[in-house]
Structures are given as C-alpha cells and as structure tokens.
Amino acid sequence: MIPVSGRFVSNIVAELVRFLAGHPLNGGPGIVAVSGGADSVALLRGLVQTGNANLVVVHVNHLLRGDESDADADFVQNLAASQGIECVMHVVDVAALGGNLEATARKVRYQIFAELAEHRVACWIATGHTADDQAETVLHRLIRGTGIQGLRGIAPARDRIVRPILRATRQNVLEYLETLGQPYRTDSTNADVAFTRNRIRAELLPLLKSFNSEIVASLGRLAEQAEELYADLDAETIALLATVEYPRNGPMVVLNRAKLAALSPSKIRCIFRRIWQREAWPMHAMTYRHWQRIASFQPGDYPDGVHVQVAGEVVRIRVR
Numbered sequence: 001m002i003p004v005s006g007r008f009v010s011n012i013v014a015e016l017v018r019f020l021a022g023h024p025l026n027g028g029p030g031i032v033a034v035s036g037g038a039d040s041v042a043l044l045r046g047l048v049q050t051g052n053a054n055l056v057v058v059h060v061n062h063l064l065r066g067d068e069s070d071a072d073a074d075f076v077q078n079l080a081a082s083q084g085i086e087c088v089m090h091v092v093d094v095a096a097l098g099g100n101l102e103a104t105a106r107k108v109r110y111q112i113f114a115e116l117a118e119h120r121v122a123c124w125i126a127t128g129h130t131a132d133d134q135a136e137t138v139l140h141r142l143i144r145g146t147g148i149q150g151l152r153g154i155a156p157a158r159d160r161i162v163r164p165i166l167r168a169t170r171q172n173v174l175e176y177l178e179t180l181g182q183p184y185r186t187d188s189t190n191a192d193v194a195f196t197r198n199r200i201r202a203e204l205l206p207l208l209k210s211f212n213s214e215i216v217a218s219l220g221r222l223a224e225q226a227e228e229l230y231a232d233l234d235a236e237t238i239a240l241l242a243t244v245e246y247p248r249n250g251p252m253v254v255l256n257r258a259k260l261a262a263l264s265p266s267k268i269r270c271i272f273r274r275i276w277q278r279e280a281w282p283m284h285a286m287t288y289r290h291w292q293r294i295a296s297f298q299p300g301d302y303p304d305g306v307h308v309q310v311a312g313e314v315v316r317i318r319v320r
Contacts, residue, residue: 011172012165016046019164023157029054031117031125033109034079036072036185040128041079042173043165045182047126048083057087058116060109062094064101065189072185088116102195110161117160129154129163132170135219136200139208143196145288148230149273153223169216237270244271246314253279255315257297268295281306281319 032047034040034057047055059076061069073089080087090112094105113125134153141150156166165173177184193199208215240263246254253275260268269291276283285303294302299310301320309316 012042012046012168012176013049015168015172016050016164019156019162019167020050023162023164025052025124025126025162029056029120029122031055031113031120031122032057032085033113033125033127034059034076035128035187036075036079037128037187038173038177038184039130039133039165039170041182041184042176043126043128044079044083044085045180046165046176048085055085056116056120056122057085058113059087059089060105060112061089061091062105062108063091064094064105065187068188072187075185102197114160123160124162125160126162126164129166130168130170130173131166131216131220132201132205134166134223135205135216136197138219138223139200139204140197143200147288148226148233151222151226152230153219153226155227167220233270234274237267237274240267241271241274252316252318255317257310257313257315260315261297265292265295275317276306279319 030047030052032040032044032055034044036059044055044057057076057080059073061073063069065072073091077087077089092108092112094101094108097104097108116122117125137153138151141153154163154166155161156163189195190198191202193202205215212218244256244259244263246256248254255271260271263271272291272294273283275281276286282304290302293300294308297308297310297315299308301307305320307318307320309318
C-alpha cells in the first residue's frame with residue numbers, strides 16, 4: 001500500500017491509491033500536465049501526497065487569453081516551486097496555427113507531452129481528467145453520433161498517458177483543494193456556452209442530474225463497459241483482418257471481397273475501421289454513412305484522399 005502522509009485522506013487521495021495499485025508509475029520521472037485549473041492542481045498535490053516525488057510539471061501557454069494565460073503560467077510555476085518540483089514551460093501561439101482552436105490546442109499539448117517524456121525518459125504522463133470530464137465526453141460523442149468505440153470516452157491509461165483521478169468527481173476535487181487550502185485558476189472561456197462541451201457542462205449535465213443524480217457515475221460505467229466490449233471486438237477484428245487481407249505490395253491495402261462479404265456488416269465495418277487506424281488515415285470526417293458505404297463495397301473517394309477500388313473479388317484501398 002502506498003503511504004499517505006497526514007491524517008486526512010480525501011476521495012482524491014483514495015482514488016490515487018486505488019489507481020496506483022493497478023497502474024504502478026514506475027521508472028524514471030513522471031510528467032504531470034498542469035494547466036492551473038482545479039483538476040490538474042488536485043492531481044499534482046495528490047501525487048505528491050501519495051509519495052510520488054520524482055515528478056516534472058509541464059505547462060503549455062496557448063496564448064489564447066492574454067494576461068489570463070500569462071497569470072496561469074505564473075501560478076503553475078509558483079505551485080511547482082512550492083512543492084519542490086521542476087516545472088517546464090512551453091509557449092505556443094495556437095491561434096496562428098489555424099484550424100479548430102480546441103482540437104489544435106489539444107494536439108499541440110500532447111505533442112509537447114510526448115516530446116518531453118522522450119527527452120526525460122519518462123514512463124508516464126499524467127493528466128487531470130475526472131469523472132465529470134468522462135461524462136461530458138461520452139455525451140459529446142453521443143450528440144455528434146458515435147458507436148461503441150466512441151462510447152469508451154477517455155481511457156484511464158493508454159500508451160504512456162494515464163488519468164489517475166478519472167473516477168473522482170469534480171466535487172471530490174474541489175473538496176480536496178478546500179481541505180488543503182489550495183487555490184487554483186479558473187479558465188474564463190469555460191463559461192462560454194457557444195462551445196458545445198461547455199454547454200453540455202453548464203446545461204445538459206445539470207438537466208440529466210435532475211433525472212438521475214448519479215448520471216456522472218452511470219456514464220462512467222457505460223464508458224468502462226464499452227472499453228471492455230471494444231477490446232474484445234478489436235481482438236476479433238485483428239484476427240479476421242489477417243484472414244481477408246492479401247500480403248502488402250506497396251502502400252495499397254488489398255482485401256479479398258468474397259471473404260469479407262461472408263461476414264456480418266458490423267464485422268466488415270470493424271475491419272475497415274481497424275485498417276484506417278493501422279494506416280493512420282484521418283477518421284474525424286468519416287461518418288456512419290461512409291462506413292456503411294465502404295462496408296457495402298462502394299468504390300470511389302472517401303474523406304481525406306482515401307480512394308476505394310472494387311474489381312472482381314478484390315477491394316483495393318489507397319490514399320491518392
């Protein structure tokens with residue numbers, strides 16, 4: 001059991017102890033992503049309290065909120081210093097990169113986290129996602145239209161990324177910080193309901209709680225069950241793909257149409273999705289209609305330059 005200093009053990013610390021028992025954060029320093037918000041501050045303080053001293057804090061200033069962003073960066077530097085932890089700061093003009101600001105900012109952050117982990121030979125990168133984030137993610141994906149894969153929500157651990165307080169609620173976080181007397185920063189853009197995710201947080205989740213006060217936990221369990229189901233489906237899909245795919249000859253993927261056609265439509269869709277993932281082809285523009293088309297062996301152009309040819313009993317897929 002990991003020792004916990006002090007007499008008070010909050011739900012945050014208890015959840016960290018539970019998570020660390022199943023996901024030991026061993027070897028090298030650990031990277032802790034800290035924005036300055038309540039969740040990431042609680043994560044850092046909790047990791048320190050549970051005896052994880054070999055940490056490096058990383059903060060990314062996206063330059064999206066002027067003086068507020070700079071104040072966040074100063075806060076995180078001071079917080080890390082108060083805990084005796086090194087802090088690595090990055091400044092990126094996300095707006096200048098173009099595209100969707102939220103998606104671009106996330107991509108930039110995770111690239112920075114990965115590069116820092118490589119440089120420091122870190123075995124893990126921790127982010128402060130909570131059960132509320134999980135519920136918001138599942139709802140967001142349901143609204144956009146998703147399948148089993150999307151219902152998995154945020155993974156507790158994938159590759160080197162770990163989310164140790166994913167089962168703790170935002171209320172747990174706030175109670176923990178209050179007990180510590182630990183301040184935190186508040187992102188003013190989180191109140192802007194022009195963003196779908198903020199509207200889910202401010203309007204939809206409170207409404208759903210009026211029907212089920214435990215909706216956050218319920219959506220979290222749904223995500224965990226979807227993760228288990230998807231793992232089984234993915235293992236089966238990989239095995240099926242090996243039976244229908246011809247040996248590679250260059251960048252083109254070649255499949256046996258007759259063997260594919262003998263499978264159920266859902267398994268055919270899973271195989272094509274697995275190909276997209278393996279080949280690292282963008283999937284964000286692939287809708288259910290696209291997956292239905294390709295599962296029916298309809299030739300033609302698909303999003304992001306993917307082209308499908310059907311000739312006799314062969315299906316060929318390539319990027320133009």
